[in-house]
Amino acid sequence: MEIKKAAMAGTLESSDAQVTVEPGSGTIELSIESSVIHQFGKQIRATILEALGRLEVESAKVTVIDKGALDCTLKARVECAVYRSNDMTENLPWGGVIR
Amino acid sequence: MINAVGREIPKEVLKATGKEAFKGAYAYDNYEYTKAAPRARAMMDPRRSKMVENIHEALVKCEIRDGMTISFHHHFREGDYVVNMVMEEIHKMGIKGLTICASSLGKANDPIVPYIDDGTIVGIQSSGVRGKIGEAISTGRLRDLAIMRSHGGRVRAIESGEVHIDIAFIGAPTCDEYGNMRAYGGKSDCGVLSYAMVDAQYADKVVAITDCLAPFPNIPASISMTQVDFVCVVDEIGNPAKIATGAAKPTTDVRKIMMADYCTQFVINTPYFKEGFSYQTGVGGASIASTISLGKIMEERGIHMGLGLGGITTPMCNLLAKGLINKIVDTQDFDMGAIESIKSNPNHIEISASEYADPFNKGAYVNKLDFVILASLEVDVNFNCNVVVGSDGMITGAQGGHPDTAAGAKCTIVIAPLLQGRIPAICTKVTTVTTPGETVDVVITDYGIAINPRRQDLIECMKDVKLPFCTIEELRDKAYAIVGEPDPVQFGDRVVGIIESRDGTILDVVREIKEYEFAE
Structure with a gap:
């Protein structure tokens, strides 16, 4: 999917993450800030990249401010932000690329 | 070497501290040792007063100098004013290289962090630290190894002479002009003075700091006049309302x-x-x-x-x-x-x-x-x-x-x-x-x-x-x-603190914190 415009999902509440996607310049430019970076930095990055990969996002600037969210939450926030950047809020592919 | 809880204690740390690695929780049972003793000054002349005008005069009369070890208690917890007040005055006098031996330090003591950075304070021995002091130690800004001791371990360290206190500053809710201290009955009550008792017994000089000068004799005393050199009256020693903040919270969870x-x-x-x-x-x-x-x-x-x-x-x-x-x-x-x-x-x-x-x-x-x-x-x-x-x-x-x-x-x-x-x-x-x-x-x-x-x-x-x-x-x-x-956690190499077991051996070390790096 193409990131058509900047979009955001999630909050800065504890156990949530705020994910912002912006149009990129041909690559994934990922920045992660996390309250649990020491213990889960690797997992957070892998989860975000996997979710982007499944949505076939290849060019984006992605900013994650994580407050200790579980992987399922991170994945949901990424998906939501990507679809919002395409103005898609209905008829989402549940059970397709969103699973 | 690997100690009894499976932790690697670096040889350099054992050498630098002269301590041994932890051998088990009861390894020192029945251990025989000689107690340390303070250097005291006789008070014979009944016309001599223990009262001093302010903290500055107390410090001068205690002959404070570079490299000393000074002590505090933490009965006021997050409402403590004494540590900051004394340290500010010491800083003004330009004294350097002090070690603080406190029963504990909390966020209320954040204002002393600049004194760590400028070398006024080079050592901290405490039950623990929170807030900015913890950050300062973890980021390697304290010159010496921080020593974390349990409440019992602190008494042991003082009694056995492992740490010698030059001057003890004891915030007392009430005190008379001869140094009898009590923990309530004043305007800033903390209830007990338990942690400060060993300081009064083993420090060379003892300064009582109070905001409520009581008539003599202020008894039964938590800490007796027989252990006190000077008495200083200040405006406020602490805020009891803040004792219950920090660690102590009731729950509805x-x-x-x-x-x-x-x-x-x-x-x-x-x-x-x-x-x-x-x-x-x-x-x-x-x-x-x-x-x-x-x-x-x-x-x-x-x-x-x-x-x-x-x-x-x-x-x-x-x-x-x-x-x-x-x-x-x-x-x-x-x-x-x-x-x-x-x-x-x-x-x-x-x-x-x-x-x-x-x-x-x-x-x-x-x-x-x-x-x-x-x-x-x-x-x-x-x-x-x-x-x-x-x-x-x-x-x-x-x-x-x-x-x-x-x-x-x-x-x-x-x-x-x-x-x-x-x-x-x-x-x-x-x-x-x-x-x-x-x-x-x-x-x-x-x-x-x-x-x-x-x-x-x-x-x-x-x-x-x-x-x-x-x-x-x-x-x-x-x-x-x-x-x-x-x-x-990815730590740096430098050891910044030790966790001392109750018996004075090393249970674990704390290393300098390092910025997180993604492994490629």
């Missing part, structure tokens, strides 16, 4: 209340729950809630607590007032209710930190405990606890009486929610060992209860009890199944 109920069910099914039992809780929300739920059962069954020990909170005092506790023996008041209780209830009694927990005296109260209910940031599969270093590697807590009571009590129960956000409380290896697992008997979480396999007797007596028992490994696996397996 249903998860914590559930764990408290598990704890009570466990306690009443042990053979130790009988008339005259002894008990201590920490100040975690669940620990306090467990006191309340245990009280109900004591009342129903007509069972009385013989001894309530420790850091005291209002729920314990309520049980005392109801006649369900025979004696409360108190080293620290965690809220206003506890301070009110010691003022008015003759069965609520102040003791010294030595009587409370010193492993090297001839018998401390902790050794007489049946139960202690504690909290912990992390517990590992060997039941080792960490209450000092955060899961992000930053020093952020205090040993307090955790290792002392765990070593003393017949049944040591640690309550910890399985997860704090994404951080698992039960893990394979704690970030830092601050209480050895051999002294921890039971871990209670919201997902299950694990009994230390060393305690087959407790496992046996819980055989028919309906509580969610499992192994500690199962608890860890449940946690990891939800949040994933955490990576160990």
Whole structure:
């Protein structure tokens, strides 16, 4: 999917993450800030990249401010932000690329 | 070398400190030693006054100089003014290279951090540190190794001469002109002066700092005039309303209340729950809630607590007032209710930190405990606890009486929610060992209860009890199944602090924190 415009999902509440996607310049430019970076930095990055990969996002600037969210939450926030950047809020592919 | 809790203690640290690696919680039982003694000055001339105009004059008369060790108590917790007040004056005088030996330091003492950065303070020895002082140590800004000691361990270190205090500054809610100090009756009451008693006994110079000068004789005194050199009156020594902030919080969290109920069910099914039992809780929300739920059962069954020990909170005092506790023996008041209780209830009694927990005296109260209910940031599969270093590697807590009571009590129960956000409380290896697992008997979480396999007797007596028992490994696996397996914190190489065991050996080291890097 193409990131058509900047979009955001999630909050800065504890156990949530705020994910912002912006149009990129041909690559994934990922920045992660996390309250649990020491213990889960690797997992957070892998989860975000996997979710982007499944949505076939290849060019984006992605900013994650994580407050200790579980992987399922991170994945949901990424998906939501990507679809919002395409103005898609209905008829989402549940059970397709969103699973 | 690898010590008895499996931690690597670098040779350079053993060499630099002259300490040995931890050998086991009771390895020093029956150890013989000679106590240290202070250098004192005689007070013979009855016309000479102990009163000084201000902190500056006290410092001059105590002949403060570079490189000294000075001490403080933390009975005012987050409402303490004395440490900052004294340090500001010392800083103004240009004194450098001091070591602070405090019973504890909290966020209230954040203002002394610039004095760490400019070399006024080069050493810190404390039960623990929170806030910006913790950050300063963890980021390697303190020149010397920080030493974290339990409350009992601090008394031992002072008595054995491992640390020698040059000047003790003791904030006293009331004091007379000859130095008799009491912990209540003034405008800033803290209830007890337990931690400061050893300072008064072993420091070369003792300065009483009060905001309420009482008529002579101010007795019965917590600390006697026979140990005091100077008396200084200031505007305010602390804010008692802030004593209950920080560590001490009551709870309405249903998860914590559930764990408290598990704890009570466990306690009443042990053979130790009988008339005259002894008990201590920490100040975690669940620990306090467990006191309340245990009280109900004591009342129903007509069972009385013989001894309530420790850091005291209002729920314990309520049980005392109801006649369900025979004696409360108190080293620290965690809220206003506890301070009110010691003022008015003759069965609520102040003791010294030595009587409370010193492993090297001839018998401390902790050794007489049946139960202690504690909290912990992390517990590992060997039941080792960490209450000092955060899961992000930053020093952020205090040993307090955790290792002392765990070593003393017949049944040591640690309550910890399985997860704090994404951080698992039960893990394979704690970030830092601050209480050895051999002294921890039971871990209670919201997902299950694990009994230390060393305690087959407790496992046996819980055989028919309906509580969610499992192994500690199962608890860890449940946690990891939800949040994933955490990576160990990436530390730098430099050791910035040591976790001292009660007996003065090294339980673990704390390393400098490092910015997180993604491995490619």
